[in-house]
Amino acid sequence: MEICDRYDVIIAGAGAAGLNAALFLPRNKRILLVCKEGPKSADSYLAQGGICVLRWDGDHDAYFEDTMRAGHYENDPLTVEYMLRGSRETIADLMCAGVRFSRDKEGELLYTREGGHSVLRILYHDDRTGREIASRLYAQVRRLSNVHICPYTSLIDILTDGEECEGAVLRDEKTGEVKATAADYVILATGGVGGLFRFSTNYRGLTGDGVAICLKHGVQVKDVDYVQIHPTTLYTKKRGRRFLVSESVRGEGAVLLNGAGKRFTDELKPRDVVSAAIYAEMEKEGSDHVFLDLRTIPPEKVREHFPSIVRRCAQEGYDVFSVPVPVVPAQHYFMGGVKSDVDGRTGMPRLYAVGETCCNGVHGKNRLASNSLLESLIFAKRAALRIANTYQPLGENAQKRAMQGFDERDYRDERALAEEYGNLVKEEMKRSKAAREKQAEAGGNGQKEAGMQPGPAGQRAAEERNPAAE
């Protein structure tokens, strides 16, 4: 493993959050950026729908309200405000990095909408927005001589004196070699938890490692039971990652149909509401999917805006121009995570968390579509700037102490460690859910709120939410 004994900053994760943090850290700092698999095996590359932006000041209240409503008003209003206010700068940053968004013939930016949005405020690049953003950011990071990128290298632990973070334990996924490395700061950008669920749109390698490591060291986590189910993934009996049929398809007019070819819900409600309606319909019909009909959208629009979806459906045997495609809900996004503030600071000094792995409260109970790339980028940049502005190197003693506490033998059994970490997260999900239910029973604000009591369909959705290893 070509890794030194010491770095200034170690970033675990090379999705939108990890890459943006690397871009905004000072150029005179030595940075190590590791990712568990290849650089493209990050959910950021999969984002289809787009990225939200506050288009004009007059949209502020509506955008704020849409985000809060989708999150069942459990969002942190201050964090939401930071996200809205930072959105235009973020889009400008992306454009400077070479990101291209879809435009009309006159060269004006095009906007689309998804469920839960009251107006068109989502920028997109066909149905490959995430690939466009992440690959441009990756190209920028590769140009930085102060950033050492190490793919197929996992963060498997942090070094700590029990109070502050002093470095990382890393494993080379190709050779199995384990190494401890001191660092002034560690940034967790390890993405979501989809790999812990049987059916998910996420890369299988995303197993909540950052959250598990924090749980192991008593670093505070938040809302770990808040997991989003996406209403429309392409139905298949095959194993592996579920293919997402983007919500912007419904935003452009596609409709959901039951087995009898009848509409049964408002397709533009927030994700949890639409998922629950689909589960209810499936239950009623005794079927394992419903249908999504794209024939309500002009064919030229479908070809132009959704080329990847058309192609993938064709590969599975469905011509979207002549038949509705079977769809089913699946795990999609993790609203909970490592508790962090608006600058990515966690409960442990020198340890930061950004992107899907953190919970800064922006999404509340349920994420509004196309808010996550934006959130990942904004708060990763803020974390990088916070580190830059308050930089304090580790003392010589702390560095030595950190390395002395490390014993390579503790990490030799890869399978046992993966199981231990997976179980830590799953147990915390159960604990968090039980605590919430207890609070609700005692008259707290949890699920007793109007419209939030799970019916049979909600129960089924809840069962789906329970992680089950493959």
Ligand SMILES: Cc1cc2nc3c(=O)[nH]c(=O)nc-3n(C[C@H](O)[C@H](O)[C@H](O)COP(=O)(O)OP(=O)(O)OC[C@H]3O[C@@H](n4cnc5c(N)ncnc54)[C@H](O)[C@@H]3O)c2cc1C
């Ligand atoms: C199919 C799909 C479509 C989506 N569409 C949209 C959309 O249209 N708009 C939107 O805003 N959001 C969308 N999202 C959500 C969005 O893509 C993610 O929430 C966001 O990109 C998360 O970025 P991230 O950097 O936190 O994580 P990721 O991009 O998932 O990156 C995580 C990184 O962490 C690495 N990693 C994991 N564990 C370790 C470890 N132990 N050690 C080292 N590295 C590790 C991974 O290898 C990866 O590099 C979509 C998600 C999916 C799955």
